[in-house]
Amino acid sequence: MTVKVMFVCLGNICRSPTAHGVFAAMVQDAGLSDQILVDSCGTSGWHIGNPPDERSVAMAAERGFDLSVLRASQIQVQDFETFDFVLAMDAQNLSDLQTVAPADYSGQLDLLLNFDPYSDVSEVPDPYYGGEEGFVLAVELIEAACLQLLKHIKATL
Numbered sequence: 001m002t003v004k005v006m007f008v009c010l011g012n013i014c015r016s017p018t019a020h021g022v023f024a025a026m027v028q029d030a031g032l033s034d035q036i037l038v039d040s041c042g043t044s045g046w047h048i049g050n051p052p053d054e055r056s057v058a059m060a061a062e063r064g065f066d067l068s069v070l071r072a073s074q075i076q077v078q079d080f081e082t083f084d085f086v087l088a089m090d091a092q093n094l095s096d097l098q099t100v101a102p103a104d105y106s107g108q109l110d111l112l113l114n115f116d117p118y119s120d121v122s123e124v125p126d127p128y129y130g131g132e133e134g135f136v137l138a139v140e141l142i143e144a145a146c147l148q149l150l151k152h153i154k155a156t157l
Contacts (some may be wrong), residue, residue: 003153004037006083007112008093012042014073015089015124015138017052021060021067022139023146030150033143035157040070041079043096047072053128059135063143080105087112087149090123115152116145 007019007104020040027036051057052067060067077100080086084107094111101109113119124141127134 001157002035002037003085003157004083005039005085005153006038006075006079006088006150007038007087007089008043008075008097008152009040009089009097009124010042010044010093010126011128012040012074013047013050013053014056014126014128014135015142016040016042017067017070017072018056018060018065018139019087019089019142019146020070021065022063022143023149025065026146026150030154032154032157036153039074039083041075043093045074048074055127055132056138059132059139062148063139065139068145073101075103080107083107085110085149085153088113090126112145112149113141115149116141117148119144 006017009016017040024038027033050072052070057067080101086109088111111122113122124138126139
């Protein structure tokens with residue numbers, strides 16, 4: 001059994017590639033790379049083919065996560081046939097995903113932070129237009145939620 005996880009934000013250059021890189025590293029460290037597939041995309045197509053924002057790359061690298069090989073893509077309807085978890089970074093992207101998801105989607109379409117019972121926020125704020133502190137907050141929220149997500153998935157394997 002392979003569990004497939006897709007992380008989604010608006011442009012797929014800040015939050016979702018950070019989640020992709022963080023979760024993929026956690027999966028690898030847990031020895032589960034053959035059982036858990038990780039990907040990311042955006043609800044918009046503005047940055048298709050572009051690498052993640054250099055500030056996200058730098059902040060992730062400071063914590064030991066490599067985002068350099070990732071490239072932006074946009075959600076496709078067929079992704080709902082492939083992925084067991086489609087996890088949005090915020091309510092607006094979740095709403096956009098709910099609009100394009102097939103009515104019979106049987107996976108879990110949710111906010112990433114809903115997996116972290118210790119978080120006092122439900123959304124990962126978009127750091128794109130802000131300063132470094134926004135990128136620090138994003139990676140901290142993502143790292144904590146991904147740890148809980150991995151625990152959740154491991155319990156089902």
